[in-house]
Amino acid sequence: MTVLKHQIAELLAQQPNIITLEIAEQLQRPEGEILCALPDEFVRLFPAHRAEEIFNLISKWGEVTTIIEKSGCIFEIKDQFPHGMIGRGYYNLNMKGEEGALHGHLKLTQIAQIAFISLPFRGKESYNIAFIDHQNHTIFKVYLGRDAQRQLYPHQVEQFNAFQ
Numbered sequence: 001m002t003v004l005k006h007q008i009a010e011l012l013a014q015q016p017n018i019i020t021l022e023i024a025e026q027l028q029r030p031e032g033e034i035l036c037a038l039p040d041e042f043v044r045l046f047p048a049h050r051a052e053e054i055f056n057l058i059s060k061w062g063e064v065t066t067i068i069e070k071s072g073c074i075f076e077i078k079d080q081f082p083h084g085m086i087g088r089g090y091y092n093l094n095m096k097g098e099e100g101a102l103h104g105h106l107k108l109t110q111i112a113q114i115a116f117i118s119l120p121f122r123g124k125e126s127y128n129i130a131f132i133d134h135q136n137h138t139i140f141k142v143y144l145g146r147d148a149q150r151q152l153y154p155h156q157v158e159q160f161n162a163f164q
Contacts, residue, residue, distance in 0.1 A: 004029070004037045012039070017123050021069065031069075032132035035115045042119040044163075048111040054129060055091060055106075057163065059083045061156045063145040066102055067128075069138065077102050081142055106131075110139065116160065117141075125152060127160050 004027070011023055020038075024031040036045060046054070058064060058081045066077045079101045082094035090105040112134045118127050128143040144156040 002037065004033070005039065008034060008037055009039050016120070019121060020117075020119070030136040031138045032112075032115075032130065033136035035117060035130050035132065035138065036113065036136070038115075038117065038119065042117060044116040046114040046116070048108070048113055051106075051108055051111050051114060051131065052086065052091060054114060054163075055081070055084055057159070058129065058142055061145070061159065062153065064156070065143040065145065066140060067143060068140045078145070106139075110134065112136075116163065118160070124150075127152070127157060129160075 007027060008023060011018055011026065020031055020034050024034045027034065035043060062080060063078060064081050066079075066081060068075045082100060082102050084091045084093045084106070086092070086108070089107060089109065091108055092105050094100070094103045110133050111131050113132050115130045115132060116127075117130055120126055126143065128141045130141045131139040133139050144160060145153050147153065
């Protein structure tokens with residue numbers, strides 16, 4: 001076990017409700033590095049070349065929460081992750097404007113790896129897919145959706161767990 005993995009495991013054991021941004025702050029490391037070094041039971045890593053496949057998959061799941069954290073500010077978009085298409089080096093989201101609020105252009109070459117995280121968030125079962133850049137920063141995360149009773153959608157959990 002690497003030193004970082006050991007430090008993270010100790011923090012999780014001591015503070016079960018700690019979140020990865022807090023771990024990153026305490027250890028003075030980029031969050032993406034923390035995500036990739038989580039104990040194996042909490043993370044599965046995939047190479048960047050699978051990004052388009054993953055985007056296509058999650059665009060079929062229904063409502064999810066896309067989170068973008070920048071300089072301590074957190075933006076949340078609760079909606080379907082839109083379909084996209086590749087053009088000019090980008091994965092262009094929602095080009096027809098028919099799939100909700102999220103639009104944008106994802107530069108695929110900036111993605112270094114993708115982490116499927118199943119780590120409790122503030123004591124609640126939680127799942128997210130984090131897209132990590134070459135400097136180990138989290139570009140954005142897509143959290144599985146919840147219904148009106150704040151329960152995870154079972155079909156999303158099933159597909160998340162089944163992805164290989």
